Amino acid sequence: MLLDCVIIGGGPSGLNASLVLARAKKKIILFDEDKPRNAVTHESHGFITRDGIKPSEFKRIAKEDLMKYSNISIQNQRVIDIKKENRSFLIHTEDGDFYRSRKVILSTGLTDIMPRIEGINNFYGTSLFSCPFCDGWELKDRALVVISEDQRAFHMTKMIFNWSKDLVVCTNGKKIFSKEQKELLTKKNIEVIEDEILTLQGDKGQLKKIQFKNGKEILREGGLVTTGLKQASSFAESLECNMNKNGGIETDKFGRTNIEGVYASGDNSISTPSQLIIAASEGTKVAMGVISDLINEDF
Ligand SMILES: Cc1cc2nc3c(=O)[nH]c(=O)nc-3n(C[C@H](O)[C@H](O)[C@H](O)COP(=O)(O)OP(=O)(O)OC[C@H]3O[C@@H](n4cnc5c(N)ncnc54)[C@H](O)[C@@H]3O)c2cc1C
Structure with a gap:
């Protein structure tokens, strides 16, 4: 069977793309390995009507919405290969199945790369986060740390200062601040x-203490960390999609990449800012792009 579209990745972007495609009577399959970027968190914030929801509950409700449409199938498995063959795509899954589709949407998301600091993963998603808009409210007015080894440290510190004035910035051995930046931070009573760092310590995800290799220790209750980001799947590379300067897949307004029939949406194309509601709206736009292109081809 020739499908109209295959959506790879069932985060908010792929889920919303699937909803809009299903409602346009398209025959589609959504493949999801279910390893989203925010799986480490207990609550997601800032999505109206869903503020504070558990990430797994968000996906459960979304999949329930999709199951109302008989023209969509949801498969919980990883896609391992996509081949462009003339005007369609051959999709190969880890279960050894093959599917053919006219269009492919990559909604595969990003993966965070943490700084190499002992213990940091124990706290990421519970008391250490990467986005003040997502989790700033939960950190407000507490004794916080900003852990950053690169130039984003100053911007991140400035942002989180809106939520708490009790800040320490740790660069983990890197000299990243200019003299002017250091002076400004000192003026705001922010210690650099x-x-x-030797290790982060705490209990059940709650950060309590940071120990340094020189024996120094500081008490902190939570904070922000700047992480590296990489594509969660390498299809953009294997399909030879152009990338933008942030490491996201380059697309037009409706998610079209430079490869005809390949579309991208969500974190993997926008890169930043990363938000559920932004990824979901990108999913709607990419679905509109796919539907318009199918209509134009068939009319
Ligand atoms: C710690 C943390 C906390 C956050 N908190 C918030 C918050 O409170 N509020 C907010 O708005 N945003 C938050 N975010 C950001 C939010 O998680 C992302 O912006 C959002 O998940 C991006 O959606 P997406 O659909 O693009 O990708 P994702 O949600 O990452 O989904 C991608 C999906 O694709 C699947 N996939 C990848 N490759 C394949 C493949 N080859 N085959 C099949 N499936 C595949 C993955 O397993 C995954 O399920 C947070 C992020 C982090 C890291």
Whole structure:
């Protein structure tokens, strides 16, 4: 059977794209390995009507919405290969199945790369986060740390200062601030510690203490960390899609990449800012792009 569209990745972007495609009577399959970027968190914030929802509950409700449409199938498995063959695509899954589709949407998301600091993963998603808009409210007015080894440290510190004035910035051995930046941080009573971190300590995800290699210790209750980001799947590379300067897949307003029939939406194309509601709206736009292109081809 020739499908109209295959959506790879069932985060908010792929889920919303699937909804809009299903409602346009398209025959589609959504493949989802179910390893979203925010799986480490207990609550998601800032999505109206869903503020504070558990990420797994968000997906459960979304899939319930999709199951109302008989023209969509949801498969919980990883896609391992996509081949462009003339005007269609051959999709190969980890279960050894093959599917053919006219269009492919990559909604595969990003993966965070944490700084190499002992213990940091124990706190990420519970008391250490990467986005003040997502979790700033939960951190407000607490004793916080900003852990950053690169130039984003100053911007991140400035942002989180809106939520708490009790800040320490740790660069884990890196010298990243200019003299002017350091002076400004000092004026705001923000301590900068450039010593190497030995370990982060705490209990059940709640950060309590940061120990440095020189024996120094500070008490902190939570904070922000700047993470590296990489594509969660390498299809953009194998299909030879152009990338933008942020490491996202380059698309037009409706998610079309430079490869005809390949579309991208969500974190993997916008890169930043990363938000559920933005990814979901990108999903709607990419679905509109696919539907318009199918209509134009068939009319
Ligand atoms: C710690 C943390 C906390 C966050 N908190 C918030 C918050 O409170 N509010 C908010 O708005 N945003 C939050 N975010 C950001 C939010 O999680 C992302 O912006 C959003 O998940 C992006 O949606 P997406 O659909 O693009 O990708 P994702 O949600 O990452 O979904 C991608 C999906 O594709 C699947 N996939 C990848 N490759 C394949 C493949 N080859 N085959 C099949 N499936 C595949 C993955 O397993 C995954 O299920 C947070 C992020 C992090 C890291």
